[in-house]
Structures are given as C-alpha cells and as structure tokens.
Amino acid sequence: MFEISFLEQIISDQKKNFTDKNFGTEREVDFDKYLRNKQIVVISGIRRSGKSTLLRQFAKRFSSYYYLTFDDERLFNFGVEDFNNLLLAFKKHGAAKTFFLDEVQNVIGWERFARRLYEEGYKVFVTGSNAKLLSGELATHLTGRYFKIELYPFSFREFLSFKDAPLLPISSSATAGILKMFDEYFAKGGFPEVVSYNDNEFLRRIYDDVLLKDIVARFGVRETKTFKQLANYLFSNVGKEASYNGLKNILGVKSVMSIRKFVNFMEEAYLIFELPKYDFSLKKQFVSDKKIYVIDNGLRNEVSFAFSEDRGRLLENLVFIELKRRGRELFYFKDSGECDFLISEKNKIKEAIQVAVELNVGNQEREVNGLVEAMKMARLSVGTILTFGAEKNIKRGDFAIKVLPVWKWLLD
Numbered sequence: 001m002f003e004i005s006f007l008e009q010i011i012s013d014q015k016k017n018f019t020d021k022n023f024g025t026e027r028e029v030d031f032d033k034y035l036r037n038k039q040i041v042v043i044s045g046i047r048r049s050g051k052s053t054l055l056r057q058f059a060k061r062f063s064s065y066y067y068l069t070f071d072d073e074r075l076f077n078f079g080v081e082d083f084n085n086l087l088l089a090f091k092k093h094g095a096a097k098t099f100f101l102d103e104v105q106n107v108i109g110w111e112r113f114a115r116r117l118y119e120e121g122y123k124v125f126v127t128g129s130n131a132k133l134l135s136g137e138l139a140t141h142l143t144g145r146y147f148k149i150e151l152y153p154f155s156f157r158e159f160l161s162f163k164d165a166p167l168l169p170i171s172s173s174a175t176a177g178i179l180k181m182f183d184e185y186f187a188k189g190g191f192p193e194v195v196s197y198n199d200n201e202f203l204r205r206i207y208d209d210v211l212l213k214d215i216v217a218r219f220g221v222r223e224t225k226t227f228k229q230l231a232n233y234l235f236s237n238v239g240k241e242a243s244y245n246g247l248k249n250i251l252g253v254k255s256v257m258s259i260r261k262f263v264n265f266m267e268e269a270y271l272i273f274e275l276p277k278y279d280f281s282l283k284k285q286f287v288s289d290k291k292i293y294v295i296d297n298g299l300r301n302e303v304s305f306a307f308s309e310d311r312g313r314l315l316e317n318l319v320f321i322e323l324k325r326r327g328r329e330l331f332y333f334k335d336s337g338e339c340d341f342l343i344s345e346k347n348k349i350k351e352a353i354q355v356a357v358e359l360n361v362g363n364q365e366r367e368v369n370g371l372v373e374a375m376k377m378a379r380l381s382v383g384t385i386l387t388f389g390a391e392k393n394i395k396r397g398d399f400a401i402k403v404l405p406v407w408k409w410l411l412d
Contacts, residue, residue, distance in 0.1 A: 002075075002082045007089035010074055011066075015093075018067050018100075023060060024053040024192065025162040028155060034147055035061060040114055042142075043127040045151035046270035046295050047214060048206050050192045051127040054151060055100050058125055062098050066090040069102035080109030098123045105130045111141045118145055129214055131268045152270075152325045153296050154190030156182065156410035162195055167411055182407040186318060189298025203302035207271075214269045221265070226253055230262050234272055234292050235304040239313040239320075241289040270295055273324065278331035278342050278349070291332055293320040315406060316340055316355045319386055322410060323353075333377070337370030342378065349378035354385045359403065372399050384409075 027050065034041045043051050052069070059065055068086070070078060099117055104110045105128035117124050160167055165181060166174055188194060194202050211231060221227050229251055244259045253259060266272045277288040294300045297314050323330055323341060333339040343351040354371040356363060371383045385403045394401040
C-alpha cells in the first residue's frame with residue numbers, strides 16, 4: 001500500500017514536469033466536443049505518438065486539475081487498492097474537478113476508479129498505449145460513459161502546421177514548398193519527436209520499446225527471436241497479402257496459433273494493422289488473406305530493407321493510415337481485378353480508392369479496371385485514384401474517376 005505522503009511527492013514532481021513542457025503542435029481534435037460532455041475521454045495510441053502532449057492541450061483549457069502518469073518506476077507496484085490514497089493525496093494538493101491519468105493501462109482495475117470519479121461528478125481523461133484498453137470486461141464498466149480518441153503520429157496537415165507552412169498553397173512557390181515537405185513526410189513519417197529533432201535513431205528506439213516493453217514484457221512472450229523475425233518480415237512486406245499459415249511456413253514455426261497471437265499483440269500495440277478482403281460472406285471475409293500495413297512510413301523505413309518498388313507500397317500505407325486516422329472502416333477488393341481500399345459505413349460500401357505511384361501506358365488500364373470492377377460491385381458511380389502527381393478526370397462508361405495527388409487529398 002502506497003503512503004499518502006509518498007504519493008503527494010510523486011504528484012508534485014510529475015505536475016511540475018507536466019506543466020513545464022510545451023503544448024506542442026495543436027492536434028486536429030474537436031476539443032469542444034470532448035469538453036462539453038461529462039463522459040470520460042480515453043486516448044489510446046502507439047507510444048510516442050503524442051498522447052501526453054494532447055493531455056496538456058486539454059489541460060490548458062482548465063484552471064485547475066489533477067495529473068498523474070503511471071509510467072513512473074516509483075509506481076511499479078501500484079494497484080487498484082491504492083486509488084483511495086491517491087485520491088486523498090490529490091485533494092491535499094488543492095481542489096479540482098478534472099483528472100488526467102496517463103498510461104493507465106499499467107494498473108489493473110483502473111476503469112473502476114475512473115467510473116467512481118465519473119459518478120462523483122469529475123471530468124476524467126485517461127491515456128494508454130494498448131488498442132484493447134477498453135475491450136471485454138473493461139468496457140462493460142464504462143459503457144455509455146466514455147469517448148475514445150485513437151491518436152496516430154502527425155497527419156500531413158499537422159506536419160505542415162508544425163513546420164508553419166500554409167495548408168492552402170496560393171502560389172506556385174508555396175505549392176513547391178508543400179511538395180518538398182510531402183517528400184519528407186512520405187519518407188520520415190509523422191512521429192512528433194522525429195519531426196522535431198530529425199533523429200532517425202529515435203524511430204529505432206520506438207520500435208524496440210514497443211516490441212520489448214509493450215509486447216514481450218507485457219504479454220510474457222518467450223519466443224522472442226521468432227516474434228522479432230515476424231515483426232521484421234511484416235514491416236518488410238507492407239501492403240502484401242498474408243495468411244497465418246503462410247507466415248508459419250515462412251518462419252518455420254510449428255503453430256499457426258503462435259503467429260495469430262503475435263500478430264494480435266502487434267495490433268494491440270498499434271504497430272501493425274490487418275486489412276480484410278471484402279466479401280458478402282462474413283465467413284469468407286474472416287478466413288481470407290489479410291493485407292498488412294504499419295503505423296508509420298518513417299518507422300517502416302528505419303527498420304526494414306528498402307527496395308525501389310516500395311514507393312507504391314508506402315504510398316498505399318500512407319493512405320491506409322490516413323483513412324484509419326479519419327476513423328474509416330476499411331477493406332480491400334480482389335476478384336478478377338483489385339482495388340486497394342473500400343470504405344464502409346453502416347455495412348454499406350460508400351467509397352472506392354485506388355492508389356498508384358503514377359498512371360502510365362503500362363498500368364492505367366489495370367488500375368482503372370480494378371477500380372471500376374469494385375465500383376460495379378458496390379454500385380458506386382464515382383471513384384478515386386490517388387497518385388504522386390497526376391490530377392485529371394477519367395470517364396469510363398457510366399463511371400466517373402477523379403485522379404488526385406495524394407498530398408492534396410491529405411489536405412482535404
């Protein structure tokens with residue numbers, strides 16, 4: 001059991017550290033939406049994506065608040081039984097009606113404390129680095145009592161904002177500047193500290209920390225060599241179809257369940273994402289091969305071998321992550337042709353997007369045909385092709401296709 005006086009000292013130390021840091025680039029979050037409601041706000045995302053900075057951006061909108069991060073070695077054995085003393089320690093620091101609890105996934109049973117605070121009239125913000133922060137039993141304690149924000153590395157808009165660049169180029173020179181910044185964003189990604197300090201070694205540290213601290217240590221993974229090999233393989237094969245059985249054979253692993261488990265761990269840590277194939281049959285959809293995408297292009301480029309054909313895969317990855325950032329439900333389409341992304345709303349396909357480095361004599365017919373086939377299946381009249389630079393309209397019978405540069409689409 002933690003003594004109140006000991007907790008007071010930690011609170012004091014952490015509050016000073018929290019308030020001394022700058023507010024960073026304002027994230028594109030609807031702050032008013034989360035502030036005007038009494039619901040608990042749960043912020044989840046990969047480590048170093050800016051969750052604590054976002055907390056500071058919320059905190060500056062309050063005149064008083066309580067703050068604690070559980071990512072502190074002094075709180076290593078903190079348990080649910082210590083929350084009452086923590087509350088008493090907070091109150092000895094003065095009156096406030098708002099709590100900010102950082103990296104709360106380190107405490108089993110945190111959701112009960114959050115619910116108690118909610119029912120006592122406090123506004124509560126929590127962060128965690130695990131996608132299943134509110135899964136299963138946890139969610140039942142907070143049903144109807146929370147909003148969830150999934151935070152990703154900087155979007156291109158946020159990247160430009162950090163660089164103090166205009167979001168709407170009004171001259172050719174401004175456009176040229178944005179194109180140059182897009183090349184940097186495309187290659188180096190959007191982790192805030194990488195953008196700030198241009199330190200690629202930081203990406204390697206993120207990768208190792210997620211694998212070793214957020215997965216191996218958290219889930220007790222014993223086959224660390226196989227696990228790392230799988231992670232490296234998936235990062236080297238972004239945008240390609242994969243099956244658990246195929247991965248088992250490639251890595252020489254005995255059990256498909258081990259592969260499935262490892263992939264799930266990486267998804268929970270926001271390191272990778274699986275994209276299912278669209279099918280009218282949910283059973284076929286479930287068993288079909290998945291495509292694998294990763295959280296950030298810069299992270300992928302730091303830990304994986306690079307090949308010339310990767311530009312297309314990385315462009316797909318960039319579009320995929322932006323669609324996830326926008327909260328879209330996604331599938332890929334494959335029949336006689338292929339389409340990279342189908343966007344579903346309320347069990348209905350609303351949009352089809354194809355991604356290509358460029359459109360030329362060699363690939364335009366294939367890219368257009370794959371998109372049109374998906375549009376026919378989904379009964380869509382308009383589709384989109386995203387490329388590095390092309391901008392035009394294509395008419396194919398009754399189907400209209402807008403071709404846009406990715407950088408413009410990202411700023412839309």
